[in-house]
Amino acid sequence: MDNRNLLLAVVLSGLLILGWDLGLRYFYPEASMSAQTSPKAATAAAKGAGAPGANGTSAASGLGAEPAARKVDLKTALASGNRVAIDTPRLEGSINLVGARIDDIELKDYRETVKKDSGPVRLFAPEGTAVPYFAEFGFIANGARQPSNLVWQADGAKLTPTTPVTLTRTDASGITYRIRFAVDADYMITATQSVSNAGQAGAIIQPFALIKRTSANATIDQYASHSGPVGVFADTLWDPHSYDELAELGGESPKGAPDWLGFTDQYWLSALVPGDGKGNVKVEDAGFRSLGGKLFRTDLLYGATTVPAGGSLTQDTRLYAGAKDSQILDLYEESGITNFGLAISWGWFALAEKPILWLLRTLNSVVGNFGLAIILLTVIIRGLMFPIAQKGFASMAAMRAVQPKMKEIQERFADDKQRQQQEIMKLYKDEGVNPLSGCLPMLIQIPVFFALYKVLVLAIEMRHEPFILWIKDLSSPDPAHILNLFGLLPFALPEYSFLAIGPLAVLLGITMWLTFKLNPAATDPVQQQMFAIMPWIMMFVMAPFAAGLLLYWVTSNILTLAQQSYLYSKHPQLKAANAEAAAKAAKAAKG
Structure with a gap:
């Protein structure tokens, strides 16, 4: 009895610890909005930014390291002038003319908290602030990266879907650099980088784009929803590392031509898309770097091109900065960006998850309450699975019915196991019983219910959606x-x-x-x-x-009882x- 009690205590304690860890740390990432960097990872990042990547190629790119930024508060940084406003149906913010950086992006459709007076979600913030996160566009000329503190001139005061803005700068040798920004009505900004050489000699030019961010405000990487570096290279999704793992490596340059690359959170995405997003642009380096101090960067460095006197060069790069709305991501994928919808961690059961999400959206549009939509969705799926469950129960009943005969066979041929198995199989055949038919319905249901669980984790539609009474946010x-x-x-x-x-x-x-x-x-x-x-x-x-998720499980349990x-x-x-x-x-x- 003492041994059994000890075993029970050990098993239950282990279950509690494991369940708590899985539930809080992996299955519900917003339980902690800070991705904690281990001492080992921090040491590796500080020592080895630019260390060799896992595939043997150097994670350091031609963009090199960066000096430490001067600390500044957000309000001061945004009030410093030298900015071009951004205003679209979904985005607001500004472009910093110092360094040609898009470092001020807020998402109009989403609030920071559930409170009605809460401000919009801030995605990008300037360097030196508490949570730096921005995109930068620039050039390497004759092997030297142009400084990030150069001031560009703008031909307009506001970037909108109908009014693009061009930044211009001319260096001492007579080369004029231009970055034309255009934005659509969703979350995509197109940067057209061009060079016109009016000087006396040719120049070797490499346009580049980068995204730099801190992991301090990142959602935690989990099995159901990846958070960290992500991209599609050679038409294949690449997302093996969390920020901690990337810090330990120092960085990584994935193999294959990049279709797009960036950083993802549970609900948000920033990504660079070279050219048309089909991996057919000459790129010298496309990868991820750990800069130490919870800072990370994804680099997109195009191949070197000699621009002769009187010559020119043009390169397009798109920047996605916004919500991981599956409908919007799929539209961009349909327009040509390879596997852009995989920015959402659908996993193996995407074929089931997307129809479930569509049904959930449809139900929500009908009943006007996301909680009721979850209940109705659970009822519908349980109803569809009911014939399978009924078949499983019928198999259990048949197996129960032959139990006395089976026990008789086991007793009669207790000393002859081979004959015993032969007689039992004959019994199954005579009675029309399949011992596996009770398990098969369960195996069929597992992918469906796991897909439903993942949809509730991944769907941005559930964020800040109320149910009834005290439940104001179904995602919390x-x-x-x-x-x-x-x-x-x-x-x-x-x-x-x-x-x-x-x-x-x-x-x-x-x-x-x-x-x-x-x-x-x-x-x-x-x-x-x-x-x-x-x-x-x-x-x-x-x-x-x-x-x-609890609402789904409670509803599912009630339906199971019925x-x-x-x-x-x-x-x-x-x-x-x-x-x-x-x-x-x-x-x-x-x-």
């Missing part, structure tokens, strides 16, 4: 905490603590316990104890999950067998 944990009587007791619980139990988590525990009660009772007393306590452990483990009750009514032999097994298990436990 249930804000009501039972342990402090919903705020009546004089202590507060951390929002992402497993002790912050809300009504949805309690409902999850209760409905899971009820589903366990309907299942056949385990004969082993240790297993009985584990199944008895499992629902309440899962209640604590899942408390920090997004309210939308489904099991109905199927037991259709197969009374199963219910009787389960009751008999439960009675035997209880008797064994008392004994």
Whole structure:
């Protein structure tokens, strides 16, 4: 008994620790908005920016390292002048004429918090601020990168979808550099970099573009949703590293021609698209670098071209800076950017996930409430899966019916295992029973329900969507905490603590316990104890999950209860067998 209790304590403790780690750190990334860099990673980044990449090529590019930026607060940086405003239906911000940087981008369609007076989500911010994140466009001339503190001249005061803006600068040798910015109505900015050589001698020119950011405000990389460097190279998705892993490597230059590359968070994306996005542009370097201090950069350096006196050069690069809205990303992919929709971490079950997301959007447009849409979606999927579940129950009932005959065969041929197996297979054939048919329905359902789970994690449509009463944001944990009587007791619980139990988590525990009660009772007393306590452990483990996910699980459990009750009514032999097994298990436990 002592050994069994010890085993039970060890198993449950391990389950609790593992479940908490998975739930908080991996399955719900916004539980911590800071990607923590390990000491090992920080040391590697500080020592080895530009260290060899994993494929053996140097992660350092012709753009080189950068000096430390002077610290400045955001308001001061944006009020310093030398800026061209950006104003589109979805974006607002400005271009910094110092360095030709797009370092001020806000997303009009999304608020920072659920509060009505919250400002829009800030994606880009100037260098030197608390969370620097920006794109820069420039040139390398005769092997030297032009300084980032040069001031460009603009031919307009505002960049809109109907009014492009061109930045111009002429150097001492008579070469004029131009960057023409145009923007569409969504999130794509096109930078056309051109050179006109009015000097007396030729020049070797390389246009470049880069995105630089901090990981301090990045969402945590997780199995369900990648956060970190991402791109498509040679038509293949590349996203193997988190920021910590990239820091340990010092950087990496993936193999193959780049179709696009950048950085992704759970809901946001910044990406550079060379040329037409089909990997057919001459590129000398396209990769990612760790700059130390939680700073990272993705470089896009085009091949060197000799521009003779009187000659010119033009190169297009697009910059995506915005939300990971699957409909918008798919439109850009249809327009020619290879696999741009893979910026969303669909994974293996994309064929199921995209139709589920479409159905979720459609239901939301009909009922006008995302929570109700999740409930209806769960009902529809459960309904579609019901014939499969019914087949599984029918197989279980058939197997239960032949159990006495099977036990008789096992006793009769206890000393002849080969004959025993032959007789059992003959029994299956005579009775028309397939022992695998009970497992097959479950295997078919797993991808569908996993796809539904991923949709609820990935869908930006769920962000800041209310349900009813106290649930104002389905993408965040249930804000009501039972342990402090919903705020009546004089202590507060951390929002992402497993002790912050809300009504949805309690409902999850209760409905899971009820589903366990309907299942056949385990004969082993240790297993009985584990199944008895499992629902309440899962209640604590899942408390920090997004309210939308808990709503799905609670609805799914309720439908499971209804489904099991109905199927037991259709197969009374199963219910009787389960009751008999439960009675035997209880008797064994008392004994």
